[in-house]
Each structure stands twice: as structure tokens, then as C-alpha cells.
Amino acid sequence: MQQSDIIVVGGGMVGAASALSLAQLGLKVTVLERNEPKAFSMEQPFDLRVSAISTASENLLRDLGAWQQIMDWRLCPYRRLGVWESELAYAEFDADSIRLPHLGHIVENRLIQLALWQQIKHHDNVEIVLGQEISNFNQDGEGVTLTTSSKTFSAKVILAADGANSMIRTLAGIGCTGWNYSQSAMLINVETQRPQQDITWQQFFPSGPVAMLPMPGNSASLVWYNSREKIKQLAQMNSDELTDEIHKTFPKRLGGVKVIDKAYFPLTRQHANQYQKGRVLLLGDAAHTINPLAGQGVNIGFKDVKMLSTIIASAIGEGKCWHDFSILAQYEKTRRPDNLLMMSAMDGLYATFSNNSALLKVVRNIGLFAAHRAPLVKSKVLKYACGL
Ligand SMILES: Cc1cc2nc3c(=O)[nH]c(=O)nc-3n(C[C@H](O)[C@H](O)[C@H](O)COP(=O)(O)OP(=O)(O)OC[C@H]3O[C@@H](n4cnc5c(N)ncnc54)[C@H](O)[C@@H]3O)c2cc1C
Known part of the structure; x- marks a missing residue:
């Protein structure tokens, strides 16, 4: 049996970031991932899957030691964000208005994952196990046991970062609305x-x-x-x-x-009814998939990662049992309302702009026109979008 403190299922962007951040706290982490990402070389064409990475996500990736590698490979910063329906009501948001050098970067998803994996490979506390098909897991007051076709893994907690169709979420009996x-x-x-x-x-x-x-x-x-x-x-x-x-x-x-x-x-919205069930915690797309309209999906996943490691770090710092249910429950309590707010904001935006009513068209264009001229509103919206 392979023993660790935490098993992370899914070594995508969110799973890899959570494994690394918890390993940095001194916990022993095992990551189970189906597929190894293809190695990077400069001649490769750009991947189709890219993300607009917010300042908050950039800060997390920098803390995890992955950002410099991504910058050495390739990315594209942007300083402005333009939104309009009619050219007459163009709204532009600028990094200068919130005293930042840029609003974010467009980065290929695979490069974020690879840069995190590179850090993981240098970290003694994390091991990535590839290609194991999970068949089941059990949990009790002491810990969790996860079985695959050829191995058994045990830990105190399982993090499900296995994406929108999370198998761990299903095995844990956590439903979704969406x-x-x-x-x-x-x-x-x-x-x-x-x-x-x-x-x-x-x-x-x-x-x-x-x-x-x-x-x-x-x-x-x-x-x-x-x-x-x-x-x-x-x-x-x-x-x-x-x-x-x-x-x-x-x-x-x-x-x-x-x-x-x-x-x-296809565009889907999905929200897990619980982020925690006993010793199972959901992060990233396993917990929430959001309309990509404002490019926030992985950014809110990274906020899950940051919050979980902050909660566990402070429990360890205070000499508490970091895997006590009352500690783990703090994760859902803080992240669920924040994610729900972002998901609802995206739905509101989507519904407002996909409506053909002439009246609504006038109202939303006035809204954009006014937003362009309201520095306080603009800087609040911008800071929220940057995850600050
Ligand atoms: C069209 C589109 C555009 C988007 N644009 C943006 C954007 O600009 N900005 C942004 O922030 N977000 C964007 N998103 C959302 C973003 O892509 C997702 O939120 C993000 O990929 C989720 O990361 P994740 O690590 O949680 O899940 P995933 O990326 O789905 O990773 C899950 C990982 O788990 C592994 N896995 C799954 N099942 C198992 C298993 N049983 N055993 C072992 N491993 C398993 C998979 O192989 C995978 O590596 C966009 C999404 C779409 C659809």
C-alpha cells in the first residue's frame, strides 16, 4: 500500500497547483493522473486551449516556482480589455487605472501544467503516478483508501481535481446542479x-x-x-x-x-452540491464549470487552491490537526459563496447580452457607455476580474 498525507486525483492545472502548494507545507502528496502532458519545444504551434491568467493566478504560480518557466517558454501579456456591442458604447479597461503593469496574460493550458509538473518533479514530497485506473475508494474516521486495478493508496484526504466529469465526485456520491x-x-x-x-x-x-x-x-x-x-x-x-x-x-x-x-x-454550467464530503474535497472544474465568457474558469480553480493551502497552513501553524473535519469544512464555507457569485455574474452577463429585445439593447449600451466614464466602477470591476 502506498501511503501519503494527501492523494490528488487529476494532475491538470488545478490538481498540480494544489499538490505543489500542499507539498510546500511539508505534507506528502501522491498525484494520480491519466495522461502525461506532451513535452514543450519552441517550434510547436500554439495549443488551442489557452487561458487568460489573472494577476492573482500569476501570483500563485510565481509562489509555486512555475511562473518564471512559463515566461521563459511563451505567453502574451495584455494591458487593456475592450468590451462593446455597438461601437458607440465602447468600454475599455486599462491596467494603469488600477496601477498594475498588465491585466493578465494569455497562456497555453499545457504550459501551465508542464511548468507545475517540472516543479513537482524536483520536490521530494510529491510523486506523480501515471495511468492507474481508479476503481473505488473508502473513507472512515481515520483516512481514505483508494484502489486502482493494480495498487492501493491511502491518505488522510483525497482532493478531486479530475475535471468536469469527476469520477471521484461520482464515487463520493456528490451531486451537481447545472x-x-x-x-x-x-x-x-x-x-x-x-x-x-x-x-x-x-x-x-x-x-x-x-x-x-x-x-x-x-x-x-x-x-x-x-x-x-x-x-x-x-x-x-x-x-x-x-x-x-x-x-x-x-x-x-x-x-x-x-x-x-x-x-x-459545448458550454455548460455545473456546480457541485457540496465541495466536501468527509475526507473528499473538490477543487477546480470538479467543483464548478463556468461560462468561459470572461475567462475565469481556471482562475477560480486557482483561488480554490490558494484558499485550501491557506486554511491547512494556518491549522498546521496553530498546532491543530489539519485534516480534522472542522478544518476541512472551512474550505467549502469560504470558496462556495465566492464561486457562486462569479458563476451568477457570468450568467447575468450572458443572459443580458444574448437577449434580442430592443429596449434591453439600449439599456446595456447605456450601461457600457456609462461604465466607460465611471472610473470607480471600472476599477472595482477590474480588480474583481484580476482576482484582487
Ligand atoms: C472554450 C473554453 C475557454 C476557456 N477559457 C478560459 C480562460 O480564458 N481562462 C480561464 O481561467 N479558464 C478558461 N476556461 C476554463 C478552464 O479551461 C478550466 O476551468 C480548467 O481547464 C480546469 O482545470 P482543472 O485542472 O480543474 O481540470 P482539467 O483541466 O479538466 O484537468 C483534469 C485532469 O484530471 C485528469 N483526470 C480526469 N479523470 C481522471 C482519473 N479518473 N484519474 C486520473 N486522472 C484523471 C485529466 O487527465 C486532467 O489532466 C475555458 C474553458 C473552455 C471550455
């Missing part, structure tokens, strides 16, 4: 004629927004939200046809582009 949005999102990597910009922008249409995330060099990641049928239709086009559709639909400020790669995802 729904599928009627839309899908297509991610498109493009080469741009215009040089790289320091802005990420989003234009809203009743059929769904279109967004541009800048990437290093003359590249960008476009996000196109629309009905499932329309996105399916776009996915069947060849690169030239899709390039034409982008030029017809995206705002002129994008300039000329050439499609390099594309993929699409």
Missing part, C-alpha cells in the same frame, strides 16, 4: 496581419460574443460563441472558408487573419 447552454464556443488559432497588440477584446452580438485573445508574435486566439448548429456548421468548413466567415463577422479592428487550427466545445 445546465447546458444553448451555445457552443469555437476556439480558432490564427495568424494576424497586424502586429501583436496589448489588448484583449470582446464584441457582443445577440447570437453570442466574438473575442480576440492576443498570442505571442503575429498570432491570436479567437473565440466565437454561437448556437450549437452554427458552430457545427463552421467546424465543417475548410480553413479558407472559415477565414472568409471570420472576416465577415469579426470587427474590422481584427484585420486580416489566416486560420491555423480550430476546435469547439
Whole structure:
């Protein structure tokens, strides 16, 4: 039997960050992960899966020793964020207004995971075990035992960071509430004629927004939200046809582009009914999947990581039993309301902008027009989006 303090199931961005942050507290951690991420080399084209990483997430990754490696590989900072529906009601948010050098960075998900794995591999307290299919786990007052087809693992606590379809969540009997949005999102990597910009922008249409995330060099990641049928239709086009559709639909400020790669995802919202059941804790997408409209998914996952390690660190510091149920319960108590607020804010935004009513269109454009001219409101919204 392999024994540790904590088993983390899922070595994605959130699982790897939680394993490392708890190992830094002196706990022994075992990470079970299905797939090893492909090693990075500079010649590789950009991955389609990228995230807008907030300042708070950057700080966490820096504390974990992974940020410098990501900067040495590749990322793209942005200083401004533009949002509009009608060009007359354009709202722009700027890093200067909250005295920050930038609002965030666009980073490929795999590079975040790889940089964390690199740190894990140098850490004596963490071991990554690959390719074990979990069959079950049991828990009692003392700890948890997790079995796979060939091994048994035991620990005080299991962290489920195994994504939206979390097997641990199901085995623990934790239900979810949620729904599928009627839309899908297509991610498109493009080469741009215009040089790289320091802005990420989003234009809203009743059929769904279109967004541009800048990437290093003359590249960008476009996000196109629309009905499932329309996105399916776009996915069947060849690169030239899709390039034409982008030029017809995206705002002129994008300039000329050439499609390099594309993929699409259904949009779902899902929230676990509990984040803790005995010795099982859910983090990241295993606990919540959110509309990606404002690029907050992994950022709130990283906030879960930060909060859990803060709670456990202070229990250890005060000489308390860090895996006592009353300590573990503090995690759900702090994170659930915060995540719910972010999920509801995204849903409010989504519902407001996907409505075709002429009256609502006037109201939301007045809202954006006013927001552009209200520095206090803007800086509050910005700080919230940056996780500060
Ligand atoms: C279109 C789109 C755009 C997005 N854009 C952004 C953005 O700009 N900013 C942002 O913050 N977020 C964004 N997100 C959300 C973000 O991608 C997710 O929140 C994030 O990937 C969740 O990370 P995670 O580590 O919790 O889960 P995952 O990334 O799903 O990782 C789960 C890991 O667990 C492993 N695993 C699963 N089951 C098992 C098992 N049984 N045994 C062992 N291992 C297992 C998997 O292999 C995987 O490595 C976007 C999402 C979508 C769909």
C-alpha cells in the first residue's frame, strides 16, 4: 500500500497547483493522473486551449516556482480589455487605472501544467503516478483508501481535481446542479496581419460574443460563441472558408487573419452540491464549470487552491490537526459563496447580452457607455476580474 498525507486525483492545472502548494507545507502528496502532458519545444504551434491568467493566478504560480518557466517558454501579456456591442458604447479597461503593469496574460493550458509538473518533479514530497485506473475508494474516521486495478493508496484526504466529469465526485456520491447552454464556443488559432497588440477584446452580438485573445508574435486566439448548429456548421468548413466567415463577422479592428487550427466545445454550467464530503474535497472544474465568457474558469480553480493551502497552513501553524473535519469544512464555507457569485455574474452577463429585445439593447449600451466614464466602477470591476 502506498501511503501519503494527501492523494490528488487529476494532475491538470488545478490538481498540480494544489499538490505543489500542499507539498510546500511539508505534507506528502501522491498525484494520480491519466495522461502525461506532451513535452514543450519552441517550434510547436500554439495549443488551442489557452487561458487568460489573472494577476492573482500569476501570483500563485510565481509562489509555486512555475511562473518564471512559463515566461521563459511563451505567453502574451495584455494591458487593456475592450468590451462593446455597438461601437458607440465602447468600454475599455486599462491596467494603469488600477496601477498594475498588465491585466493578465494569455497562456497555453499545457504550459501551465508542464511548468507545475517540472516543479513537482524536483520536490521530494510529491510523486506523480501515471495511468492507474481508479476503481473505488473508502473513507472512515481515520483516512481514505483508494484502489486502482493494480495498487492501493491511502491518505488522510483525497482532493478531486479530475475535471468536469469527476469520477471521484461520482464515487463520493456528490451531486451537481447545472445546465447546458444553448451555445457552443469555437476556439480558432490564427495568424494576424497586424502586429501583436496589448489588448484583449470582446464584441457582443445577440447570437453570442466574438473575442480576440492576443498570442505571442503575429498570432491570436479567437473565440466565437454561437448556437450549437452554427458552430457545427463552421467546424465543417475548410480553413479558407472559415477565414472568409471570420472576416465577415469579426470587427474590422481584427484585420486580416489566416486560420491555423480550430476546435469547439459545448458550454455548460455545473456546480457541485457540496465541495466536501468527509475526507473528499473538490477543487477546480470538479467543483464548478463556468461560462468561459470572461475567462475565469481556471482562475477560480486557482483561488480554490490558494484558499485550501491557506486554511491547512494556518491549522498546521496553530498546532491543530489539519485534516480534522472542522478544518476541512472551512474550505467549502469560504470558496462556495465566492464561486457562486462569479458563476451568477457570468450568467447575468450572458443572459443580458444574448437577449434580442430592443429596449434591453439600449439599456446595456447605456450601461457600457456609462461604465466607460465611471472610473470607480471600472476599477472595482477590474480588480474583481484580476482576482484582487
Ligand atoms: C472554450 C473554453 C475557454 C476557456 N477559457 C478560459 C480562460 O480564458 N481562462 C480561464 O481561467 N479558464 C478558461 N476556461 C476554463 C478552464 O479551461 C478550466 O476551468 C480548467 O481547464 C480546469 O482545470 P482543472 O485542472 O480543474 O481540470 P482539467 O483541466 O479538466 O484537468 C483534469 C485532469 O484530471 C485528469 N483526470 C480526469 N479523470 C481522471 C482519473 N479518473 N484519474 C486520473 N486522472 C484523471 C485529466 O487527465 C486532467 O489532466 C475555458 C474553458 C473552455 C471550455
